[in-house]
Amino acid sequence: MLKVGVIGCGGMGRDHIDRLTNKIQGVEVVAVSDPVAENAKLGAAICNGKIYENAIELIEATEVEAIFVVSPGFAHKEPLLKAIELGKRVFCEKPLATTADDCLEIVKAEVASGKHLIQTGFMRRYDRGYRQVKAALESGEYGEPLMLHCTHRNPEVGENYTTPMAVHDTAIHEIDVLHWLTDDDYESVQVLMPRVTKYSHAQLNDPQIMLLRTKKGVCIDVEVFVNCKFGYDIQCEVVCEDGSIKMAEPAYPDVRKDAKLATTIDTDCFVRFKDAYDVEVQDWVDQAGNGVIAGPNAWDGYLAAVTADALVKAQETGNIEPVVTAVEMPEFYK
Ligand SMILES: NC(=O)c1ccc[n+]([C@@H]2O[C@H](COP(=O)([O-])OP(=O)(O)OC[C@H]3O[C@@H](n4cnc5c(N)ncnc54)[C@H](O)[C@@H]3O)[C@@H](O)[C@H]2O)c1
Numbered sequence: 001m002l003k004v005g006v007i008g009c010g011g012m013g014r015d016h017i018d019r020l021t022n023k024i025q026g027v028e029v030v031a032v033s034d035p036v037a038e039n040a041k042l043g044a045a046i047c048n049g050k051i052y053e054n055a056i057e058l059i060e061a062t063e064v065e066a067i068f069v070v071s072p073g074f075a076h077k078e079p080l081l082k083a084i085e086l087g088k089r090v091f092c093e094k095p096l097a098t099t100a101d102d103c104l105e106i107v108k109a110e111v112a113s114g115k116h117l118i119q120t121g122f123m124r125r126y127d128r129g130y131r132q133v134k135a136a137l138e139s140g141e142y143g144e145p146l147m148l149h150c151t152h153r154n155p156e157v158g159e160n161y162t163t164p165m166a167v168h169d170t171a172i173h174e175i176d177v178l179h180w181l182t183d184d185d186y187e188s189v190q191v192l193m194p195r196v197t198k199y200s201h202a203q204l205n206d207p208q209i210m211l212l213r214t215k216k217g218v219c220i221d222v223e224v225f226v227n228c229k230f231g232y233d234i235q236c237e238v239v240c241e242d243g244s245i246k247m248a249e250p251a252y253p254d255v256r257k258d259a260k261l262a263t264t265i266d267t268d269c270f271v272r273f274k275d276a277y278d279v280e281v282q283d284w285v286d287q288a289g290n291g292v293i294a295g296p297n298a299w300d301g302y303l304a305a306v307t308a309d310a311l312v313k314a315q316e317t318g319n320i321e322p323v324v325t326a327v328e329m330p331e332f333y334k
Pocket residue numbers: 007008009010011012013033034035036039055070071072073075093094095121123169269273
């Protein structure tokens with residue numbers, strides 16, 4: 001039984017504590033930590049774990065063998081570096097960190113430790129819909145991908161959600177999954193700012209259209225619209241030389257009533273990606289004894305952050321910005 005400590009007991013933290021406690025095999029949550037005492041209590045109540053006031057103490061605790069980092073992205077770096085120092089395995093929710101420089105520090109620390117310790121929570125790689133699209137692309141039946149049209153719509157966000165977060169909190173999922181899907185790297189990015197919805201606020205340009213060009217010349221557009229109001233709507237269409245592959249929508253019944261035909265749209269990621277989270281976390285637990293990270297690793301977190309930095313710059317300049325890594329992929333990750 002792998003004994004895990006969870007740092008961050010907000011919405012996602014409690015979702016993971018519930019998953020680790022009630023669904024995933026071979027693991028138990030023995031400790032939790034959150035600066036908001038009420039959240040720590042709510043987390044501990046799900047798993048009957050010990051509450052640590054301080055995240056670093058939780059990482060140092062001898063009964064904690066592995067760590068889940070589910071605090072906000074800006075707070076990931078410190079616990080990750082501590083866990084690496086102590087050689088403890090980590091599942092870190094996305095983003096790995098909010099800047100490429102911070103991610104690189106984490107990558108360098110992991111490489112220096114000589115141990116594969118960190119998985120980044122890019123759960124879309126485990127989603128059935130994306131996996132079906134990837135399998136179709138890899139079949140070769142549709143030729144090479146040319147263009148991708150994607151939407152990332154959330155019903156609404158809070159007042160603390162700002163323009164750059166549309167990149168490193170939201171589009172970070174597309175940044176990772178689309179490069180994995182197309183087996184290609186990004187060359188440049190641009191952001192278009194349409195008219196702002198009346199549901200936004202002064203610190204947030206919403207919606208945004210993010211344009212990414214890959215090294216092989218594939219053009220990707222991602223509509224990020226986080227106050228769309230109508231639902232949690234994730235779409236992805238890959239237009240290829242010999243056909244087009246559109247990711248399946250979650251299946252709900254068509255309901256006919258009062259001369260209308262209706263179906264359901266999910267309203268949050270916890271429902272839309274429930275199965276993907278379950279599969280990614282079970283995989284992380286299953287690989288614990290093997291000393292490998294089978295899913296997205298710290299390098300993937302870094303690559304995504306490099307692209308995110310370029311997109312944040314593009315939000316400010318309005319220009320096409322290059323995507324350039326500061327270092328080549330270390331042998332360690334090959
Ligand atoms: N993969 C996904 O689809 C997905 C979905 C939701 C959230 N997330 C990620 O999960 C993480 C948490 O998001 P959330 O939605 O639960 O946010 P949240 O705001 O609901 O919860 C964050 C929690 O972390 C606590 N916290 C704040 N600073 C902390 C610190 N320094 N150390 C420890 N805890 C701290 C807060 O008190 C709060 O309880 C983020 O990295 C987010 O991007 C991922």
